[in-house]
Each structure stands twice: as C-alpha cells, then as structure tokens.
Amino acid sequence: MMKLMQKLWILVWCTMISITTTYGQTIGLHPVSQTSASLSSYPVYGMYAHQSLDQESAKALLNKPFRPHFSIGISTGFMHYKGDVYSKLKVGPGLSYGASLYLHFTPWLKARASVAIGSISGNDSESADLDQQAQNLNFRNRIQELSLLAEWDFFPWLPEKPSKFAAFIFTGFTFFKHNPQSFNAFSVTYLNLRNLHTEGQVPSNYSLTSTAIPIGIGGRYRFAKRWTVSLQAGIRFTLTDYIDDVGKGAYPSADALPNALSIQYANRSMESRPGLDQLIASRGVVTYTDSDGSVYTTLKGFEPGTSRGRVAGNDRYFLFQLTISTYFGKIPRLLPN
Structure with a gap:
C-alpha cells in the first residue's frame, strides 16, 4: 500500500507540473503579433477567441x-x-474546523x-463482523494538522469571461499531532492509551506526532466578486499505524504490561457486553498462566502472541471540508478563483 501510495503521489505531482508548465506558456510568453487563429489552438482560450474576442483583444489577453x-x-x-478498529461514517462526532x-x-x-x-473514532461493538466484535476495542483521537499543499485547477479562469465554477486536485505534505484515548467506564473519563503500553512497548513507545501524504479533489464556486465557496475531499495516508493505538505488534502476555489497567485495555475480548456468550460459544476461549502464577482467559484468536493489528498497512484518515475564501488587497488582473 505504501509503495502504491508513493507512486500515485509522484504521478500526481509530475502531472501537475507538466500540465501547468505547458499551459503556463500561453500567458505572457507569446509575442504581441500572435493572431487569434493561433490562439484558437488552445482549447480554453480558443473558445473565447471565437465567441467574443477580436484579434486585438486576443493579443492583449495573451500578453x-x-x-x-x-x-x-x-x-x-x-x-x-x-x-484496525471499526469506524462508522458519521458526520457529527468528527466535526472539524480550520483555516x-x-x-x-x-x-x-x-x-x-x-x-x-x-x-476521529472507532468502536468494534458497532460492527456487524463477528471478528471485529470479538476484538472489542474502541478509541477516539483528536487530530491537529498542518498541511503544505500544491493545488492545481483543471482550467484557468479568464478575466474577460470569468467562470463561476472550477475543479481542482491537490497533494503535498501533512504534519499532525494526535493522542488516542479510550473511555473508562469506572471513572467516567478518557484514558490516554499510549501511556498504557497496550502492545507491551516498554520502554519504547510510538510517537504522538507523525506525517502523512494528502491527496484530494474538490470544486469551487464564485458567488461574489471577491468570494468563493469550495467543497473538497482528501485522504491522508499516514506514516504511523497507531492513531487507533493498534499497530503491528502482538497481544502481549500480562507480565509484559506495567499495571492492571494496561492488562485490561490491551485485550478487551472478554469484557462483559451483550453478545459475549454467543462469541464464547462460537469461538471458544483460551486460558493461560502468567509467569507470576496468575490465570487469564481470553477469546480464542486473541491470546498472547497473536497479531493485534488486523488491517495491513498504516492507518488513514479522510478530511471533508466546506471552505469560504476571499482575496485581500487589490483584485488580481487574472482571477483563478
């Protein structure tokens, strides 16, 4: 997945640069003597040249x-x-804002x-998949991101015939901060999962900052002289597998965890909940004895040594945005949006 993502990212960048370079030569780089006939060889400019621009205005536009x-x-x-944790597409809980x-x-x-x-959030108990229900993990995470992006419009917007609509694509780099948490029903609070070392990451642990490669598309509409509104959807291919606290590690044995709270949140397959009896009947249980003589029981498939992460590759998150934007200062001679 990462190799495919990197190839796609490079392809988008190369396409943006090559097309922008090619079409960019049509503005300010042609001699004043160029005629409107040659102008018509460019699909966007040619349309306006034939419809409303005479030869002199076409020359002026090119220069x-x-x-x-x-x-x-x-x-x-x-x-x-x-x-790795089931997530249902819900608008309300994941509201975002930005600039x-x-x-x-x-x-x-x-x-x-x-x-x-x-x-963002995830909860295995909301899944219809029995394996996901058996895993029984849940989390929430607040994402704070800074993105540096290149955005490319499919068509230029001309001042003489300003289009009100445009479509665009974007890519770049995203730097983000996160902190996965899970609800503690006993104290009615949220616990920071990283502090619990749920995969036995002692003394090392995963970072709460990471990077991502964003790729997305969008469309915009100019509803006033200086104002536009846009809708965009983008995916962030993160370089971490721990925004849900579930990575590539295995379920640890109890003696690999620092305290009782860590043991409770590392493996929640036997946590009391509706449907647990049916899961026990269909999957069976495994009982093991820890090094200190303590006896633990877990659903089969979640015993120490089995993989904790059930989805290959790193985590991903999506960002859907409605944006209102405006120019400040003098309105430019050519308006891209």
Whole structure:
C-alpha cells in the first residue's frame, strides 16, 4: 500500500507540473503579433477567441501578466478514519474546523498552507463482523494538522469571461499531532492509551506526532466578486499505524504490561457486553498462566502472541471540508478563483 501510495503521489505531482508548465506558456510568453487563429489552438482560450474576442483583444489577453497574490479561507467539515478498529461514517462526532492561506502563482497553480483540527473514532461493538466484535476495542483521537499543499485547477479562469465554477486536485505534505484515548467506564473519563503500553512497548513507545501524504479533489464556486465557496475531499495516508493505538505488534502476555489497567485495555475480548456468550460459544476461549502464577482467559484468536493489528498497512484518515475564501488587497488582473 505504501509503495502504491508513493507512486500515485509522484504521478500526481509530475502531472501537475507538466500540465501547468505547458499551459503556463500561453500567458505572457507569446509575442504581441500572435493572431487569434493561433490562439484558437488552445482549447480554453480558443473558445473565447471565437465567441467574443477580436484579434486585438486576443493579443492583449495573451500578453496580460499574471500577478501572484494571496487569499485566505476558513473551513468546517468532518474527519473519518480507516484502520484496525471499526469506524462508522458519521458526520457529527468528527466535526472539524480550520483555516488556509493561498498563494496563487498562475491561473492553474497555487500553494496552500492549511491548519485543521478534528476528531476521529472507532468502536468494534458497532460492527456487524463477528471478528471485529470479538476484538472489542474502541478509541477516539483528536487530530491537529498542518498541511503544505500544491493545488492545481483543471482550467484557468479568464478575466474577460470569468467562470463561476472550477475543479481542482491537490497533494503535498501533512504534519499532525494526535493522542488516542479510550473511555473508562469506572471513572467516567478518557484514558490516554499510549501511556498504557497496550502492545507491551516498554520502554519504547510510538510517537504522538507523525506525517502523512494528502491527496484530494474538490470544486469551487464564485458567488461574489471577491468570494468563493469550495467543497473538497482528501485522504491522508499516514506514516504511523497507531492513531487507533493498534499497530503491528502482538497481544502481549500480562507480565509484559506495567499495571492492571494496561492488562485490561490491551485485550478487551472478554469484557462483559451483550453478545459475549454467543462469541464464547462460537469461538471458544483460551486460558493461560502468567509467569507470576496468575490465570487469564481470553477469546480464542486473541491470546498472547497473536497479531493485534488486523488491517495491513498504516492507518488513514479522510478530511471533508466546506471552505469560504476571499482575496485581500487589490483584485488580481487574472482571477483563478
């Protein structure tokens, strides 16, 4: 999965650069003597040249420079997670908000720096899959991310015939902070799962900061002279497998864990809940004795040494956003959005 993701990311970058370079030559790089006939060889410009631009206005358009400029936006939306714990797509609990600063280089290409804060969660008890129900893990995680992105519009927006709609793709790098937690019914609080070393990661442990490769698509609509609204959907291919506290490790034996709370949250297959009797009848149980003589019972398939992570590859999360953005300062001569 990681190799495929990296190839896709490189392909998107190369496509954006090559197409932007090719079409970017149509603005400000042609001699004034170029005719509207040659202009029509470009699909977007040619359409306007035949419909509404005479030869002189076409020449002026070709030589009109693009002034790089800034715009800002605020966003709201929701996050969704895919990993080792079952997650149902729900809008409410994962609401996110954020802000973006755009630097428009050309009518096609812009750089974007974005911050976003949102929540993800997972709960095996909500799954219809019996193996997932038997695992019986749950978590929540607050994601705080900073993304540095390149955003490419499929078509430029011309000042003489400004389009109100546009579609775009984006990719780049994301840096994020997270902290997986689980609910403690006894104290009615949430516990930081990393502190419990649930896979026996003693003394080493996973980091609460990581990076991701974002890839996404979107569309925007200009509803006023300076204002646009956009919808976008992106996936973050993270470089960690622990945003749900479940990684590539195995279920540890009790003596590999630091305390009783860690033992309780490392393996929750025998936790009292509706349907446990049916799971015991269908799967069976395994009883083992720890080094200190303590006896433990677990559902079959969750005994020490079996894999704790049940999905190959690192975790992923999705970010769906509605953004309102505006220019500040002088309106540019060519408006990409």
